[in-house]
Amino acid sequence: MVDGAQRLEDEFLLKLVDFAYGQVDASEIEKLSLEVSWAKGWPKDPVAFWNVETFLWQRRIPKKKRDFIETELLKIKESKDSTLGKSLDIGCGSYSYIVSDVGLDVSSRMLKFNDRILEKVQGDLEEKWNFSSGEFSYVSCVFGLNYLNKVDFVLSEALRVLSQGGKFVVVLSAKGVSALHQQHEKQKFGLDSWKLLLEKHFGTVDSYEKEDLWFFFGIK
Ligand SMILES: C[S@@+](CC[C@H](N)C(=O)[O-])C[C@H]1O[C@@H](n2cnc3c(N)ncnc32)[C@H](O)[C@@H]1O
Incomplete structure (x- = not known):
């Protein structure tokens, strides 16, 4: 990276820290993002939004909560x-539980x-996935489904890539998401509506609420 671009990226990242601590306004980040290729268009552009979230999201989920999610997912x-x-x-972000x-x-x-992933695939979940049918025996999606428009399509792809008897696990926040995140939230359902939607694709789906989180899992 040329020096000027590196300097602008450093400046952007430093301001982002201030933003995370509530010390600067979103408009300042928006302006600086225009000079950083991977952040340009924040917060409206979805890819720029998630690229920037790489640095903010981990602070949103404290280590204790991450460990709790990991324990629950392993149990399932x-x-x-x-x-x-x-x-x-899917929608693995910067941390797979x-x-x-x-x-x-x-x-x-x-x-x-x-x-925490062995192979990284960059792609849009809302377009056909480049995986073979029945390739996986376990598919997880943590804090992801609510940000998607084509949830039915994504669920049908999850079902397709699972082998017979494979498991699909979903985790969502029971408390909703921050105002910043609401800009990219496409689905706002209660636990029962999510369960019904998942059951449309997976048949019987188990669900429970624990520590302000919703857990769902279905078997192909
Ligand atoms: C709230 S983050 C959750 C990340 C991770 N699962 C976690 O819990 O830390 C949502 C993730 O979904 C990804 N995402 C959003 N829309 C997507 C899409 N259409 N295709 C693929 N990934 C998407 C974002 O890039 C982001 O990493």
């Missing part, structure tokens, strides 16, 4: 007939920082 993964094949984390074989996300920045 190992419940009933445990799944032994490949795992896929359980180490996964493949992570799929639209943001290359997010993927760059995710060290």
Whole structure:
């Protein structure tokens, strides 16, 4: 990267820290983002939004909560007939709660920082996934479904790439999302409506609420 571009990126990242602490206004970040290729168009442009979230999102989920989610996901993964094949984390962001074989996300920045996936695939979940049918025995989506327009399409792709008996696990916040995130939130359902939507694709779906989180899982 040329020196000038690096300087502007450093300036942007420093301001972002201030923004995270509520010390600067979003309009200042918006202006600076215009000079940084991967952030240009923040907060409206979705890819720029998620690229920038790489640096903010991890602060939103404290370590204790992450560990709690990991424990719950491992319990689900190992419940009933445990799944032994490949795992896929969709909308994996910069952190996969359980180490996964493949992570799929639209943001290359997010993927760059995710060290809990073995293979990183950059792509749009709302377009046909470049995976074979039945390739995975476990698919997870944590804090992701509510940000998608074509949820039915995404659920049908999750079902397609799962092998028979494979598990699909979803985690969502029961408390809703921040005002900043609401700009990119496309679905706002209660637990029962999410369950019904998932059941349309997966048949019976188990669900529960714990620590302000909703957990859902279905078996193909
Ligand atoms: C709220 S973050 C959650 C990230 C991670 N699962 C976690 O819990 O830390 C939502 C993630 O979904 C990704 N995402 C949003 N829309 C997407 C799309 N259409 N295709 C692929 N990924 C998408 C974003 O880039 C972001 O990494």
